Amino acid sequence: MHVAASGSNIGLLAALPVERALVAAGDNLALARRRRGLSTASMAERAGISKKTLYRLGTDEQGGGQAYPGA
DSSP: OOOOOOHHHHHHHHHHHHHHHHHHHHHHHHHHHHHHTOOHHHHHHHHTSOHHHHHHHHSSOSSSSOSSTTO
16 A cells, blocks of 8 residues: 655655765765875865865755755
């Protein structure tokens, strides 16, 4: 028997895998930076992003402290 999810849960269900992927990407970037002995500025330049973006990828801050408001 299939039970339909309510509208408010659909967004949350879709958001969780995306949020996990972003956290994993941030962890991988931080590990790669440390292994190579690069500064945040050098890593950001090599990745073609700003230092602020690199910082946000390495933390749970997504431009407001929460990637998915209401999640």
